[in-house]
Amino acid sequence: MYLNKVASHLNSLLAAVVCLSFFSCGSSSSTDQETTSQAKDTSANSKTVVQKEEPTTFTLPSPLQIASIFKKAGLSYFPNICNQPENASKYSSGKISQALNLGIYSADLSYCALNKQGQDSKNYMKASRDLASQLGLEKVFETDNLANRFEKNLSNEDSLGGIIAEMQMQTDMILEEHEQEYISATVFAGAWIESMYIGGKVYEKGKEKNVAMRLVEQMAIAGNIVKALKASEKKDAGITAVIGNITSICDVYKDFAEIKALANTPDDIDYNKIQISKEELTKLTAKIDEIRASIVKG
Numbered sequence: 001m002y003l004n005k006v007a008s009h010l011n012s013l014l015a016a017v018v019c020l021s022f023f024s025c026g027s028s029s030s031t032d033q034e035t036t037s038q039a040k041d042t043s044a045n046s047k048t049v050v051q052k053e054e055p056t057t058f059t060l061p062s063p064l065q066i067a068s069i070f071k072k073a074g075l076s077y078f079p080n081i082c083n084q085p086e087n088a089s090k091y092s093s094g095k096i097s098q099a100l101n102l103g104i105y106s107a108d109l110s111y112c113a114l115n116k117q118g119q120d121s122k123n124y125m126k127a128s129r130d131l132a133s134q135l136g137l138e139k140v141f142e143t144d145n146l147a148n149r150f151e152k153n154l155s156n157e158d159s160l161g162g163i164i165a166e167m168q169m170q171t172d173m174i175l176e177e178h179e180q181e182y183i184s185a186t187v188f189a190g191a192w193i194e195s196m197y198i199g200g201k202v203y204e205k206g207k208e209k210n211v212a213m214r215l216v217e218q219m220a221i222a223g224n225i226v227k228a229l230k231a232s233e234k235k236d237a238g239i240t241a242v243i244g245n246i247t248s249i250c251d252v253y254k255d256f257a258e259i260k261a262l263a264n265t266p267d268d269i270d271y272n273k274i275q276i277s278k279e280e281l282t283k284l285t286a287k288i289d290e291i292r293a294s295i296v297k298g
Helices: 033-045 063-072 084-088 097-114 117-136 140-152 157-177 183-204 208-215 217-232 238-254 257-261 278-296
Strands: 047-050 057-058
Touching: 063 097, 063 183, 063 208, 084 097, 084 117, 097 117, 097 157, 097 183, 097 238, 097 278, 117 140, 140 157, 157 183, 183 208, 183 217, 183 238, 183 278, 208 217, 208 278, 217 238, 238 257, 238 278
Parallel strands: none
Antiparallel strands: 047 057
């Protein structure tokens, strides 16, 4: 067995995700004082996706939060892992493809910004603006001069978090006005996939054990992504494929030996004792790689 203490102590990112079931790629473990404290620090940056057709609210973290969790776990910066910014021009096959890749660029932008890669951050900001414009979201970057403020605060993580929170708020307002809230959930799906992809690649290159642990922990978010997407599946036929992709990642995770063994155990299971093998983790990252490749090819 390769990974110890994987799933119990969920950090602020997972604490922000509500109503999840561990065996549908979620976690029902209790929240301790440290997790609660961390959640207070980052909850302002969490995205809440409200679907009008169903009385359900889905709380999702921002791409910057996910990147921050991985960085604190030892995520190193490696050039050429992210989707190339110049690829933005080829995503013209529909709103779902554009939204997924906007999410991917959001995660790439966060990864570069947190690692203080100034020029790369600017390049990904431009790519994000280009795709956002195709989705009718150009006003997001014009409001309060958010894009320029982002570039000026690349060395200030707290300021970046606030600026990204503003971007999310503006995005949600525009999408709600045009009854396109499903775009928000699709963007996040792309951001989550890219964050998992980056974490997997950095783990493969640097072998940071803590990054590997975070990869498994992030599976708790997958169930909420699927729920958010299913709530508006009728809005666009392309959403069904996105749901299938996230679900296929869940299926790999649920096939882990210890996850299967825990399926019928009491809720008070000690998740600190969960162990995931290196081979199982490789299967998970391989599935993520496959799905991510299908998205970025356009």
